[in-house]
Amino acid sequence: MVESDVSMSRSSESTRRGARLRLLQMHYESCVGHIGGNLSCLDVLLELFHERMCSGDQFVLSKGHAAGALYITLWSKGLISEAHLSTFHRDGTLLSGHPPASGVPGVTFATGSLGHGLSLAAGLALSSRWLGSPETVYCLTSDGEWNEGSMWEALIFATHQDLNNLVVIMDQNGLQGFGSTQDVADLSPLAEKFRSFGLTVLEVDGHADNILPAPNEIPDHRGPLIVLAKTVKGKGVSFMENRMEWHYLPLKSEQYAQARLELEQ
Amino acid sequence: MRRAFCDGLTQQAQRNDFVFLTGDLGYAALETLREAMGSRFLNAGVAEQNLVGVSAGLAKAGLRPWIYSIAPFLYARPFEQIRNDLCLHRLPVVVVGNGGGYGYGVMGATHHAIEDYGVLLTLSGMTVQIPAFDRDLESLLPQLFEATGPVYLRLGLGEQPDNVQPPDYQPWRKLMAGSAGTLIAVGPLAGGYWRDLVALDPSQRPSLWCLSTLPIGALPEELVAELRQTRKLVIAEEHVAQGSAGHSIMVQMLRSGLGGVSVDHVTAVGYPSGTYGSQRFHRKECGLDSASIRGRFTEGEQR
Numbered sequence: 277m278v279e280s281d282v283s284m285s286r287s288s289e290s291t292r293r294g295a296r297l298r299l300l301q302m303h304y305e306s307c308v309g310h311i312g313g314n315l316s317c318l319d320v321l322l323e324l325f326h327e328r329m330c331s332g333d334q335f336v337l338s339k340g341h342a343a344g345a346l347y348i349t350l351w352s353k354g355l356i357s358e359a360h361l362s363t364f365h366r367d368g369t370l371l372s373g374h375p376p377a378s379g380v381p382g383v384t385f386a387t388g389s390l391g392h393g394l395s396l397a398a399g400l401a402l403s404s405r406w407l408g409s410p411e412t413v414y415c416l417t418s419d420g421e422w423n424e425g426s427m428w429e430a431l432i433f434a435t436h437q438d439l440n441n442l443v444v445i446m447d448q449n450g451l452q453g454f455g456s457t458q459d460v461a462d463l464s465p466l467a468e469k470f471r472s473f474g475l476t477v478l479e480v481d482g483h484a485d486n487i488l489p490a491p492n493e494i495p496d497h498r499g500p501l502i503v504l505a506k507t508v509k510g511k512g513v514s515f516m517e518n519r520m521e522w523h524y525l526p527l528k529s530e531q532y533a534q535a536r537l538e539l540e541q
Numbered sequence: 542m543r544r545a546f547c548d549g550l551t552q553q554a555q556r557n558d559f560v561f562l563t564g565d566l567g568y569a570a571l572e573t574l575r576e577a578m579g580s581r582f583l584n585a586g587v588a589e590q591n592l593v594g595v596s597a598g599l600a601k602a603g604l605r606p607w608i609y610s611i612a613p614f615l616y617a618r619p620f621e622q623i624r625n626d627l628c629l630h631r632l633p634v635v636v637v638g639n640g641g642g643y644g645y646g647v648m649g650a651t652h653h654a655i656e657d658y659g660v661l662l663t664l665s666g667m668t669v670q671i672p673a674f675d676r677d678l679e680s681l682l683p684q685l686f687e688a689t690g691p692v693y694l695r696l697g698l699g700e701q702p703d704n705v706q707p708p709d710y711q712p713w714r715k716l717m718a719g720s721a722g723t724l725i726a727v728g729p730l731a732g733g734y735w736r737d738l739v740a741l742d743p744s745q746r747p748s749l750w751c752l753s754t755l756p757i758g759a760l761p762e763e764l765v766a767e768l769r770q771t772r773k774l775v776i777a778e779e780h781v782a783q784g785s786a787g788h789s790i791m792v793q794m795l796r797s798g799l800g801g802v803s804v805d806h807v808t809a810v811g812y813p814s815g816t817y818g819s820q821r822f823h824r825k826e827c828g829l830d831s832a833s834i835r836g837r838f839t840e841g842e843q844r
Contacts, residue, residue: 377629384601386629389621395591396626399598399606406560406581407602426622429591436586 291326291352292319296512296539298361299348304532306365308373312522314345316449316507317416319483321349324414324445325382328488332411334400336384338393339418339447340374341523347371350382391424393417394444398434401442401500412491414443420452423461435473435499442500447482449509451520470502482507512539542699542729543570543639545675549682550607551577556686560599564592564610566639571609589614593622593636600632605686611645612638612654612695616661627691628664634692635685636661641671641695641728642779642809643823650817655809657695659784662756666690669755671728675699677710677753697779698820700732702739707732712754713761719746721838722773723764727752727786730777730829737831747775747838755786760793768794768802775805775837777829782808805837 295318303311317339329335337346347364350356356371363369370379374388385396397415404411421427434442448466450457463469467477476497480487482505494501509523510516513535527535547570553559554577561578562585563571575582585592589610596606608615615638616623627634638654645652658669670692672681677699685692701707708714716735724747726734731751738746748771750764768774776787787806794802810827817823824830828837 377631385597386625389625391590392594392622392626395594395622396598396601398591399595399600400602401598402595403599403602403604406557406604426590426594429586429588430594433585433588433591433595437583 292322293539295322295348295352297536298351299344300513300527300532300535300539302348302361302364303344304527305362307526308344308365309522309524309526310341310344310373311525311527312451312509312516312519313339313418313447313449314342315511315513315516316482316509317342317447317505318345318348319511320416320445320447320487320505320507321345322352323487325349325353328491329414330412330491332409334384334397334411334413335382336393336397336400336413336415337375337387338397338415339390339421340387340393342416342418342447343371343373343375343388346375346383347380350380353382355381390418390421391426394427394430394434397442397444398430398437398439401434401439402437404441410441412441412443414445416445416447418452419446419448419450419457420460422446422463423452431473431500435475438499440497440499440501443503444500445488445503445505447507448504449507451509451518451523453523455520467504473499475499475502477502477504479504479506481505483511514538542672542675542678542696545678545699546637546682546696547571547574549678550574553682553686554578556605558603558605559607559686560604561607561609562592562596564589564608564614566610589619590622593619593634594626596634597622597626597630597632600634601630605633607635607637609637609639611652612640612657613652616654616657616693620660623661623691624664628666631666631690633688633690635688635694636691637694637696639696641697643820644697646819646823647817650812654695655779655811656781656784658693658755658786659780661693662784667693669693669695671695671697671753671755672710673699673729673731673751673753674701674707676701676707680710695728697729699729700736702732702736705735705739710753712752712757713764714751714753715748715763716751717746717749719743719748720771721745722747722775723750723767723771724748724834724838725750725752725774725776725790727778727780730779734777734831734834738835746835747771752786755789757786757789757793760790760797765797765799768799772801773803773838775807775834777807777834779809779824779829781810782806807834807837
């Protein structure tokens, strides 16, 4: 893949706005949904890739339906070109609706069926035990994804193996496929559940100026670090915010115009 | 075969890219390997979905993971992880299923693996190895460290006849000559047939071929030539007909223009009596025992 002609330096407000606009444009031009859950995690991804991840660090997108947000983030880092971005979700693209198995720098695994990413990330994190590399592995999950038993299998494993080079970030937007997380399978109190494993849990605002702790600010911890990022599904577009239907809907032209207007203001 | 498996892998224990993960199985079988590998032998617990996913992460990082469990627990429960995490990425993980076919006998149907390789061969890039004899593992295991994609290794009970030496491990091996027809057996079944039929006069017994690697490509030329002569083929496998090696063989026969060959395909058929027993019991119920197979040749004209 050709490198991008656009590279943004950090996850500033203007970067966030530019990324949101480009994400909406990409989804609108391709007539693709899944916008709400992309907008909820975009700020986390931008900060992670621009300000937190170091050389050698790895990222696994367990909530594969946020592929658009990942592509936009990689575009903002110069890893995906504008030309490639314009192929999103079209015939012959590398940028499928969920991340592909190969061909896109920064995409480690094909994901999309929920409940896979944490085990994959745990394997990457575990490999450093024998390969001696000090990388941190970041894994972004959705909140509804924790309905999957495999997530808990992975958590038990990562905790028992004391994978403290693994950071698990949950995009806690409170809405899943056909209802709210509270109504479908309430896991509250979520932080307490993770803490009962003996894990360190950070509860953060997923849209704050600084969302994730800097590497030197991460508290000492055993096992994976859990970051519960409270987010808003459809963040930044008034008629999408906290609306479940924007898990699915593509934008109509008038909606796209309104969304652009809101974001440009 | 588990002992040969353990011994063979123990010889590879010093490879620094080799990691072995078990789904909490291997008691009284894998202790030697565990001791030899130290921290690179991991009991990942009773969590097969995670086991496969973790192995994908390890392989992505450049390691050579082998994962182990009772066969059905490892191909059926985490099928999606094998499909997505291993096969889509063509990662060289060796998935070791112990007790292929009815290997776990009277332990019951949940422990049997009679549709394992058919299911797995639907996946792109998957290779299946079904060694027939314990000694096969000596040469096969080192080869699997060179695999460029996922491999399913189906372990069974090796049945090597006394006083014979099988040819070295190959996808196809001719074990015994005979002129009563041609018998192709998949994996360990071949050893039992060899043992039970070798004493017959060559004119009264079939030639015996052992198939161990799937998917198959073109049939060996010697086999094609033989079938043109014998015009009678029996294929035996401890696997259901759907997705079977036999169906692949028949496709290859058509591609080779092999017409006029009578084909008898003997497969696992589940639990026809509704009762359970040893592997030998289930083979007999399916007509996979040596006497039934021999009958396919002696009574062939009546079928």
